[in-house]
Amino acid sequence: MRAKTTIERQYDIVIVGGGMSxxxxxxxxxxHGSKTAIIQNRPVFGGNASSEIRMHICGADVHGSRSDARETGILEEILLENRRVNPQMSFSxxxxxxxxxxxxxxxLDMYxxxxxxxxxxxxxKIVKIIAEQITTEKIFEFKAKIFVDATGDATLAYLAGAEYMFGREGKAVFGEKDAPDESDDVTMGxxxxxxxxxxxxxxxxxxxxxxxxxxxxxxxxxxHNEITSGYWWIELGGDDTDVIADGEVIRDELLKAVYGIWDHIKNSGHHNADNFVLDWVGFLPGKRESRRVVGDYVxxxxxxxxxxxFDDAVAYGGWPMDMHVSGGIRTRLEPNLNIQCDEMYTIPYRCLYSKNISNLIVGGRAISASHMAFGSTRVMATCAVVGQAIGTAGAMAVEKGVMPRDVNEYIKELQQELLKDDCYIPGFKNEDAADLAKKAKVTCSSFVEGSDGQNVISGVTRRVKENTNCWISSEMGDTPEWIDLAFxxxxxxxxxxxxxxxxxSKELMPSLSHSVLSRQIPGIPAELVKDYTIEFYSDGKLVQSLAEKENYLRLRVYKLPAPVECDDIKVVINATNGDKHARIFEVRVY
Structure with a gap:
């Protein structure tokens, strides 16, 4: 019998789990320079947002009901790319x-x-992990300086012996007024x-x-009036069945529920469903809750x-604490209770690494949070910005030769790096001393009241309450609008x-739901600048220029092939993707 050969791989960072986080x-x-591997036990990336499950990516904007709250950074980049090539919003x-x-x-290598x-x-300390690629029958041995658990179930943390929480903590554990009276092992389904x-x-x-x-x-x-897609409340598990150990049983019971619900819609006679037919039924349950890893803070x-x-904030949330009823669809009770968060809250770095496994960082829904707080942090857009934070932190740990906990000593540097990469951290702004734009004199062709050119160096890159934090020109006419940074x-x-x-303030993500998609504005956001030119001047003479057409991204970074010596930079906006005003939140110069 031929034995399988183990293939050894060495990386700076190994990430297990290929969901959004x-x-x-x-x-x-x-x-950020780390040699990285991502290991995913499914054929596609995206987790609950993939074609295997097809859940839309919710976050702090609460389906667009909280203004100026949508998550940015890498998630925004992915969703804008999707808008460009996938107007039909196909999950595949x-x-x-x-x-x-x-x-x-x-x-980055993917497996x-x-x-x-x-x-x-x-x-x-994790020394290595073993994984088998089922399509090739290859066995891999992965070694790394830092490991990241993005499995959702905290499987890596569990196998490594990390401390974790499971179920609902009673009121006395964390002093939470809406927690159950007593602790139990119940999870959402x-x-x-x-x-x-x-x-x-x-x-x-x-x-x-x-x-x-x-x-x-x-x-x-x-x-169940919207019959074209459904339904998050077709939910089972977490009470008398364990969402991990009994996952196959739960899947089978969910199939019985889905087809039973569809029978009710089709054959009860009062849902106008005569012409409708099932096109797709999921076979991989979307899981809400299982283990949560204990960090230095809960x-x-x-x-x-x-x-x-928090002083060590690196991400944020704002979805309600969305607490689902034990028993799911088997109950005749309201399927969930939404406890609203009036303001967005931040997520501290101390929640994002293991308390007792020194080289383990944790992302996704398994971060260090109580069951109640988890009700909010578990949604995918929040998990995604946590993911960008831990990836950046992991690279910083590798660069500085320290363990994840030690990154606390460099927390301001981490926060500034995240802001630079277009992550938002409420209460924090650009304080990067290397950013030359902060010392420039800013002028512009025109602006609407409260949105002058100085906003591009304000350090905040979205509207916050009454502050637009954005340069917004007057209505664009036949001549281009411009903003100028003079040194x-x-x-x-x-x-x-x-x-x-x-x-x-508007959602971008794919969704099965017609009502969710109908609230979205199709195409590339009109407010995005489309065609522009970057002009570099020295003593009044143009020394170099860069032209961009058909822009569809929020964050654009230009690394010049050779340094350009200048004393003035002018950005000329020739067109937007449909809006009447030129808009820029931030200009940075290095």
Missing amino acids: GICAAIAAAR VFDTVMWEKVKFQDN LNTHMTQVETTDN SSLLFKAVDAGHPVPFIKPSWANSYTDDDLAYRG LKEQDCLAGKI DCKVKVKEIHFKFDSNL
Whole structure:
């Protein structure tokens, strides 16, 4: 019998898990110079946002109901790329967008269909992990300085012996007023989604013999008027069945529920569904909750409700504490309770690494949070910005030769790097001493009241309450609008960065839901600058220029092939993607 050969791989950072948090962590780590691997045991990236599950990416904007709150950074880059190539909002094409982002990123290797089977630790430090690629029958041994758990279930942390929490903490544990009276092992359940299409003619549906039956009374608290897609409340597990150990049983029971719900919609006679037919039914449950790794700090309900700004903040959230009923669809109760967060809150770095495994960083829904706080932090856009934070932190740890906990000593540097990369941290602004733009005299062709050119060096890159923090020109006419940065001496420019306006009050993500998609404005956000020229002057003479056409991204970074000596930089806006005003949140010069 031929034995399988183990292939050894050495990296700076190994990330296990390829959901939104994992891919954002991997891209960030690689871009910051670390040799990185991402290991994903599915054939596609995206986790709950992939074509296998098809959940839309929610976050602090709460489906667009909180203005100027959408997450930026790598997630925004991915969603804008998707808008450009995938106007039909196909989840399969979205899979390809995410694959492309990972596949063609320098410093990053991907291992799809690769399942971690073993973790070896010594002295509370991960030494290596073993994983098998099921499509090639190859066995890999991965060694790294830093490991990142983005598995969702905290599988890497669990196998490494990290401290973790499971279930609901009682009121006395963290002093949370909305927690259950006593602690238990109950978690939120898992869901299967479906999609239906209008066939244009009546189509019968014969209920499978194994499917459940539901009456209007059974579904009294579960809205199902939108019949083209559904439904997050088709939820089971976490009470008498363990969402991890009983995952296959839960999947089978969810299938019975999905087909039973569809039978009710089709055959009860009052949903106008005669012409509708099932087009897709998920076979991989979308999981909400399992293990949560204990870090140096546990985020709590009080932090979320107070909109707390931590000194070591590196990410933020704002989704309600969305607490699902134990028992899911088997109950005749409201399926969830939303405890609103009046303000966005920050997530401290101390929640993002293991308390007892020294080289383990944690992302996604497994961060150090109580069950109550987890109800908010678990959504994918929040997980994505956490992912970018931990990827950046991991690369910083590698660069400085320290463990993840020691990055606390460089927390201001980490925060500034995240802001530079277009992450938002409420309460923090650009204080990068290397940014030459902060010393420039800014003038502009025109502006609307409250949005003059000085805003491009304000240090904040989105509207916050009454402050636009954006240069917004008067309505564009036949002549271009421009903004100018003049220096009192010659400067050598190696890089110039722009953060444009992509309308952070509107959603961008793919969705199965017609109602969610109908609230979106199709195409590239109109507010984004489209065509522009960057002009470098020295003593009034143009020495170099760069022209950009068809821009569709919010963050643009230009690394010049050779330093340009100049005393003035002028950005000329020739066109937007449809808006009447030129808009720029930030200009940085290095």
